[in-house]
Amino acid sequence: MKFLRQLLAVFAVAAVIIGLGFVWKHSPLASLVADGRGNDQRVGITNVQVQPNTPPLPDVQNAGRSNRGNHGLSIANVSDLAQSMVVEGLIIGAIVVIDLRRRNHRRSQSGGWLRIPAQAGPATRRDHSH
C-alpha cells in the first residue's frame, strides 16, 4: 500500500514534467532543442561552402542509423555500444578518483586513518548510503 502511494506520487511528478515539456514545446524556447528536420539526426553543420568538383562526403551521421530498422541487434555496430560504455566509464572513473582523493585529503588532514566501519555487519539499505 505504501509502495502504491509512492508510485502515485512518482506518476504525479512525471506528469508535471511531461506537462512542462508540452509548455516548452509551445514556448519560444522550443527552438533550443527542435532539430527542424523531423527525423532522428542531430543538427549538423549547415551552410558549408562546397568547392566545385568536390566529391560528396560520406554521410557519416546517417550511416547505420538510416539502415537500422526493425532488424534487431547489430554486432557490426557494437562500437556504438562501446562508445556509450567509454563515455559513462570515463565520467564514473573521474568522479571516483575525485572522491578517493578527497577522502585521502581528509584523512591526511585528520592526521591518521579514519576508522573503518565494520565490514561484516549486515548490509544497509540503499537509502542509508544516500
Added chain:
Amino acid sequence: MTSSLSVARPVPAAKRRIPGRTRVDFWLDIALFVAFTVDYSFNFTGLTIHEWTGIVLGVALLAHVALHWDWVVRTTTKLFGTRAGRERIRWATDLLLIGAMTLCVASGVLISRSAMAVLGWHTNRDSFWTGLHTTSADICVALVAVHVALSWRWILTVGRRILSLPTRTKNADA
C-alpha cells in the same frame, strides 16, 4: 605506522546476509544502468529493440524512484538544513536526472515508429520531440554516470556481499 590492503578473513554467512530490499535495489539498479547504456546505443539495438527497451526502462524507472521515494522526501525537506554538500549534489543530480529521463522516455513514446504502431497508435514525426529526445538522452548519459558514481561505495560494498566476494580492509599489522 605502515598500512596495507589485504584480503580480510572470511565473514560468517549470517553476518553477510543482505536484506531482500537491498538485493532488489542492487539488481534493479544494475539492470537499469545496463538497459540504459544499451538503449542509448541506437545503432547497436536497432529501432524496435530501442523503443521497447525504452518503454520498459520508463516503467522500471518509475518503480526505482518509488522505491527511493522516502529518501527523496527526506532529503528534500532537509535540503536547506544541515545536510552535507555531497547530499545536495546527489539531490540536484537526481532531480535533473528524473526530469531529463522523463522527458526522454515521454518524447521517445511521442515519436515512436515501431512500438506504438504495434499498439495501434501512429505518431507524427515532430521536430521538437525528436530534438528533445536526442538532447535529453545525451544529458541522461552524463547524469546516469554521475548518479552511479555518487553511489559507487554502496555498489561496491553490496556487490561484494551479494556476489560473496572477499572484502578488502585496511590492516595496521603489516
